[in-house]
Amino acid sequence: MDATTLRRALARTRLAPVVAFPKRLARVARHDAKVLRTSARWLFTSREHHNYTYDLTTLSRHHLAWFVSVVCDVPVGQVRSWFAELEGDEKLRGHIETATATASRRGLADRHVRYARRVGWYAMVRVRKPAHVVETGVDKGLGSCVLAAALLRNAAEGHPGRLTSLDINPEAGYLARATPWADVIDLVIGDSIASIRELDRPVDFFLHDSDHSRGHEKNEFDAVEAKLAPGAILLTDNVTATNVLAQHAERTGRRFLAYRETPARHWYPGDGIGVAW
Known part of the structure; x- marks a missing residue:
């Protein structure tokens, strides 16, 4: 009896779990070893302690x-051309790198610019040409800079707009305090x-990107509903954790879709974009 025939015969017996265990263990060990290597590399090469930044895998892009x-x-x-437009914006990239390197909080931030799902935000603003964008949750201001960059491009094409950035932390938004990006940000x-x-x-x-508790997210969407212009688009950065925006879309007669990003070379599983329109 050859090895293949023997394995097939054992698979039909009570010994099957025992025989399969070494192979299953090896697969888990390889996976865990990869995660540990990625995590160890991040611990010693990154300074970030929350709101992690990373690139996306090619497939995720x-x-x-x-x-x-x-x-x-x-x-x-x-x-894709709008993705490339943002990633090729050397003026913005240089500003973020310099502002990060000179900030008082530079010990907790990576200087390398990684936009991840934010390229999706940028492209949506370039498509929709909104006159008024509102984001909740600013942190360093990376997302604010991305949204402002899209608004500046729109303005150059005859479609001006402004960004209202809301945060409870008075130290938030230090990346978004320089011109020309600050010129379109409140x-x-x-x-x-x-x-x-x-x-x-x-x-x-x-865009909801503040307190990620379910209750706060719901309260934000409930509060903004009366403020929305006809045809407004709603986004949440919390879509991998809650179904709040999907439920809001159903209640208000909107469509809803969700995207989950896959970070490249990072231990964090990633966030996503939920959209109701």
Whole structure:
């Protein structure tokens, strides 16, 4: 009896789990070893302690391009060109690197610029040409810079817009305090729910990226609903953790889609983009 025939025979007996165990153990060990190597490398090469930045895998970038294409009803090739537009913006990249290196919080931030899913935010703003974007949760201001860069490109094409960035931390947004990006940003410090209720102009594009508790996320979407312009688009950075935006979309008669990113060479499993429109 050859080895293949023997394995097939054993697979039909009670010994099957025992015989399969070494192979299963080897697969788990290889997976865990890869995770440990990636985690160890990150511990010694990165300074970040939260709100991690990373690149996307090639496959994940392809999926994100198609996600934006479907949501915004534009050719996927055009979406890829907007990805390239952001990533080729050397002025923005240089600013982020310099501002990170000289910031008082530089000990907890990586200087290397990694946009990940934010290229999707950028492309959506380039498609939709919103007059008023609102984001909740600013942290260093990387996302704010990305959104502002898209608005500046839109303005150069005759479609001006502004970004209202909301955060409860008075130290938030240090990357977004330099011109020309700061020229289109209104940074508001305070509770996001109260700040949303005080908005004095319609919202065309809303992004939840603040307190990721389910209750707070729901309260933000409930608060902004009365402020939305016709045809507004809603995004959440919390889609891998809750179903809040999907439920909000169902209640308000919108469509909903979700994308989950896959980081390249990083231990963190990634976040995603939920969209209701």
